[in-house]
Each structure stands twice: as structure tokens, then as C-alpha cells.
Amino acid sequence: MNITFKNKRVLITGGASGIGKIMGSMALERGAELVIWDVNTQAMQATAQEFASLGKISVYTVDVTSYEQITLAAKRVKQELGPVDILINNAGIVVGKYFQDHTRADIDRTMQINTLALMYITQQFLPDMLERNTGSICNIASSAGLISNPRMSVYAASKWAVIGWSDSLRLEMEQQHKNIHVTTIAPYYINTGMFDGVRSIVPILKPENVARSVIRGIEKKRVFISMPWNLHFVRFGQAVMSVRLFDWFVGGVMGIYKTMDHFTGRK
Template identity: 35%
Template sequence: MHLALEILVCLLQCVWLWLVAILKAVVPASLQPHKDVSGWVVLVTGSGSGLGRLMSLRFAALGCRLVLWDVNESWNQETEKLVQAASSGAKVKAYTVDLSDREQVYAVADKVKQEVGDVDILINNAGIVTGTMFLETPDSMNIKTMDINCNAHFWTVKSFLPAMLKKNRGHVVSIASAAGLFGVSGLSDYCASKFAAVGFDESLRAELVKKGKTGVKTTVVCPFYINTGMFEGAQTRFPAVLKFLDPPYVVDKIVEAVLTDQAMLCIPKSVYMFYFLRGILPISVNQTIGKLVGVSETMDNFVGRSKSQ
């Protein structure tokens, strides 16, 4: 009898949560309740360029205190100056960090806690891509890709999550990729690292639920290719369905997702459709659809980001 009651309660909860999810999907994010993050400390990895720089500017505009992490000191200092110029009185501090170096991550994290304080929003954004076929990719690049795109998430979260748990307030954001949901030719190590980031986010969220830490949220972001220069030369056969994304648009969606506590964000929305089909169709059918869409050819003309970007 007790088990039957548990099952009934579970079913009722599922129906209710399903209805809430549908409502959130229909109602524009701008009309949904937003949490106030003014005064929160936001740490952005890979803040020296691309999405990292834009997210830093956006969160500074919301009244947040910024901690900038990047391996490129000059780019990071430029972001620091841009944040200070765009948001008068903004508190921002830049640190040079090689995220592939675990001990360096821990050391700089301790420095941040001493000089700035506890981090409230951790945005693991830094990433690299080799863009070569698996057998043509050096072992060193396989290792570095996993270190930066995935393993660094472990070290940063271990450094800053304890304070979030203590206050039962915080947010961990993982900038993954649609390549963390689908395997792509020419992106074997990149896909592996992003699949790992998606799995880490899901497992971390499960642990937070088990601990009853309802005030600590996670968001995983899975966008298609973005016009930041990182995937320069990549192409898509049907841009009307899967087109390269405009960085400011992506940042708008990420910030909205954080402020509304959205657990998973896929951009564009067609990624959700392909993800659904991936789960219900045979692998052979998915491969046939992928061939039509041209997924395996997207990296054929890849050149990547130039050193000046």
C-alpha cells in the first residue's frame, strides 16, 4: 500500500512538473520571474574573448562583481578594461590561468577567495577545438582538449561549490555544445569532452537534489556553431534549420537561462528536436538523417580561430 501511494504521488508530481515545463517553454523568458543577482560574484573562464567577454559585460551590467579567468593575459586585461568602461564603478579583477594545469587552477582559486570572496556564479566557458580527424590528432591535443573542456570543470567546481552549498545559494554554468549531444566527424576529442561536460552537469544536479540544496542551481548550454571564430571554416548544409549563431543572441539566451534557473539550454530550438529524434530512432536512421543534413561534412573546411582573434 505504501509503495502504491509513492507511485501515485510520483505520477502526480510528474504531471504537474510536465505542465510547468510546457508553460515555461511557451511563455517568453522575458516574462518569467528573474532572480536578482546584483552584488553577486561571477567568475567567467575564457573571459578574454568571444562568449566569455560578452557574458562578462552582460553580468557586469546587472550589477555583478566580475572575476575574469583566461590564459591570454593581454586579452583578459582588455576585457577588464571594457567592463570598467561599459559599467561605471564595476568591480572586476582579472587573473591569468592555464585551466589545463590543475594545481594552477587550485592556487588561483584560493587567491580569488582571499582577494575577492566567495564565487556565487561560476561560468565554465573556456574551451578549445582541434578540428582534425581522430587518427590525425596528436595525443597531446587529445589530453589538452579533455583538460580544458572537461577536467577543468572538476577543479573549478571543487574550488567554489563548497561556499555555495554552505549558503545554499549559487549557480554553476557549463558551456557545453550541441557536439556534447551528437557525435560529429572531425570532432572526436571535442565531442568526448563536451559529452563529459553534459554528463557532469547532470550528475552534479542530481547530487544537489540529493543534498536538498534547492538554492544552488546548474545550467548546461548546448549551442550549435557560434560566430566567434572558434569554428572558422566549418559549414552547414541547411542554414535555415541549423545556422551559425550570433554571439550576442547566444549570450542573451544564456543570461536569461541563468536568471530563470533553466537547467538545460539548447540553441537553436531545432537542436531539441534532433535530440528527441536521437533518442527514439535507430542509430542507422539517425545516421541517414545526419548524412542528409551534412553533419559529417561540417568540419571539412575547418580552419579555426586565428591568433589575432
Template identity: 45%
Template sequence: MMDYYQHKTILITGAASGIGKRFAERVSGVPGVTLILWDLNADSLNETADDLMENCKVDRSIIDITDANRVELEAERLIKQNLTPDIILNCAGIVTGKLFQEYRYHEIDKTLRVNVSGSMFVVRAFINRMIERGSGHIVNLASASGYIGNPRMSVYAASKWAVLGWSDSLYLEMKQNHTGIDITTVIPSYIDTGMFEGVKAPLLTPILKTEDIVNRMLKGIAKRKRSIKAPFMVRLTPVLKGILPASFFDWIAGRIFGVYQTMDSFKGRNN
């Protein structure tokens, strides 16, 4: 499995915490790996980068991925240094858990910019160079909320629906044009990264450990899977939603599995 990552340059956004950080730690010991770590949290990013420099080459940038001009400048710098990524891992993301009428306009804008536009900007900055090279792998972190709406998650769910649609379309474009670029979409339920602190796990859908989803990602990416879904109920949800009447599906999801109450005690990160 880990052979796939040998001698690859891997760009990770949101690399200072959660899935991005743990993924970086796991691949840092692979022979020949170069890590490009992007995050807006300077202290955490520098701490992570300093730790990983003992194992591999590390290039770090304190960067707001919603700033298209900055992303483009960083991409140009890396390309000139022959550091065009072999793998782009879009892990940066945010969530605000509240009823839609409670959102401030800037919270809506920020969620969509970080979770959707930011990931698109990062890929757009490198994709032509990847196409010219004839190889690359883009990994986008979506969510089970892209399959099913949920109270107090309207804007976050909207952003992840967008990620799913973009990833599917991008996959088809790359395949139809024989670019040699793989697209993998990661679709998990809640993960214990701290981002969803306080949520209540639905019936039969346990909160995933960070280590578990990273292990699944390492394996699935190496196999060039189109999607990585976890746990099992995430795979079953779109099937049930497709065959059941909407009102009956809502009754099962809300009354039986408790999906629609999962965010009632949401706290989130304290930063």
C-alpha cells in the first residue's frame, strides 16, 4: 500500500490539524516523499512541519486557500522549483452548526469559500501542469452530509454537496480526456477531529476515529478508488434515499436512526 506514495510530492491543505496532519505524519516516513503543507494556523503548521522535517523534505506555506491570487503565486513558486504535486489532498474545511436563520452573511460566505472555492482554487492552480505531465491524483474531502440534509448543517451540507458534484464532474473530465489524473472523493460521516465536538452519533453510524479514516484513505488512494465511504451506513444512505418516498426516508432517518438530532449539542472547535 505505502509503495504508492514512494518518491511522490504530496500537497496537503489543512495540514496543521485533523485528517491533514495525521495523513502527513503517516506518509512522512515513506522513502522519497516530499510534503507541501498548507494551513492558515501559523503556530500549528510550523510545529507540524518542524516535527516532520526529521522524516522527509517539507515545504510549508501559511496560506488562505480562499485567496486565489495567493494560491496561484504559491503554485507558480512550487512549479518553478519542480515541486508540482503528484497528489493533492484537499483537507481544509470549516463548519458552523446553527439554524439557517441564525447564520450571519459572512459565515455563509466563509463556509462556501473554504469548503468549495478554496479546494477548487488549489486544484485549478496545478491541474494544467499535471495534465501536461500526464499524471496526478486529486483527493477531495467531502462528507456524508452531501448525501443527506441535516438540521443545523444547511450551509455545511450545501458546501459538501458542491464538493461531490465538482469531484464527480472532474473525474469524468479527466477520464474522458485521458489525462492520466485520478480523482478520489472521500465521503465520511462524523470524525473525532474536534471539528464536530459535541455531536451525537446516529444509530449504526459510529463517530470515526481519525486514524481509521486515514487508514482507509491511504489504502483507497493507493488503489485509485473513485470514492472512499465510511462507515457502512454512508454507502447505504443514497440507496435508501433513492428507493424510499421522501417522507418515509425522513421518518426513518429522524425517528429511527436519530440523524436529524445529531447536531443538537454541537460545540465545534474552540478556535
């Protein structure tokens, strides 16, 4: 049976912008109650105003690099609203430079927001889900969690880690026969502004299409979604080609390793 969003409490991190914001509107349109966590209070409040006619929205300013803020906000959500039914771990950042140009703060921030926060936030809401034996957790990784790429080393590391953790969590829920579904998402570049300046012959994805696929994926209890779908062949390619041959094809023929050369990112 499919999961329905109707009358569910949906928490989206990074829900004030990009695909997080669109997924929020789609959850509301499906009859869910929306909870947004974001560090950008202004954008979050504007989002709440924009979506006010769609349903109930609660917003919490949370910097997910802070374990203290995560635990405090989780406590408030549970006390003020109740348990979370669907958790979408979406907030993410990218630095976009060669590794030697990363500061320690760049490394820490990327790993904290893109990787550790997902685990810490899940830890806050999973016990309730286990107790009620119901829930969905969706973790937004990236195709950078499957393919190595210049000017993305730390981002790639953070997303490889998400894929390993998220899909293992799925297996753990299945092994324990829990009615808690874990979906891992690995999209290629999306036109949200986060990766402004990227040049790619593989078409850059439309935010609305990605958001819709994620929401439908949660509804259908999909375990792993890569976008475009043929990214599924990446692992096959890595398995049957030598690293040099894979580099030649993905880097040379498809031009992936040059996509970040003109990266400017979100200003």
C-alpha cells in the first residue's frame, strides 16, 4: 500500500528554498501539515506566508550544524505539534573549489550540514516512529555520492556518506520488520541556484520535476531514486570499466569532470 501525505506531519530541513520549498508546497497540497527547519529565517517566513492558504505550516529557525539547536528544536516540535510522520532531510551546501583551497571551516560545515545533521535529526524522530511502528525518512544525497568530481571532493565525501548511511538504515528497518520506510535520493545537478555556473551537456534537472519525483518516491516507498534514471548505470560502469576507462568516458566523453569549472554557486 502507498504512503499518503494526507493528515501527516512532514518535517523538511532546508525547506525555505530550492527543492525543499517546492516539496513543502506539494506536501501541503496533498493535505499534510508542514514543519520547516531552516537557518534562513527571512526566507522561511516568506515561504510560510506564501503557502499560508495551502494548510498548516510551522517554522523553526535551526542551524543544523549545531547539535544543541537540533535537539532543542526537535523537543519543541514534539511538545508543540506532536510526532513527525515524514522526515525529509534536505538541507545541504556546497563549497565548490579544489580541495587545497578548502578551509577547515569549509570541511566541517559541509560534513556537518550534509552528513552529520541527517543522522542527528533522524535520531531525534526515529524513536517515536519505532514506538508507533510507522514513518518515512527521506534523505537527499546526490549523484556526487556516486561519481567522483573535481572541485567537489568534500561535497562528494559528504554525499557518499549519506548514501551509505541512509541505505543501511533502510536495511536495518527491513531486517527488524519495522513499518518505517527509508528513501535515498541521488539527483544530478538541479537548477535551483545552489550550483549556479555549472555547465553540463547532460541536461540540468528542473526543481519541480525533482521535487515531484521525491514526493512520489516517498508515497511509493521507493528505496533509491537516481535522477535522471540512467544514473543507475554508474555503479555498473564502475564495476565493468577500469578507473581510467571510466574517467575517459565520464570525464572525457560526457565532460562531467569539467562541469564545475565555472561554478559560482548561490551568492
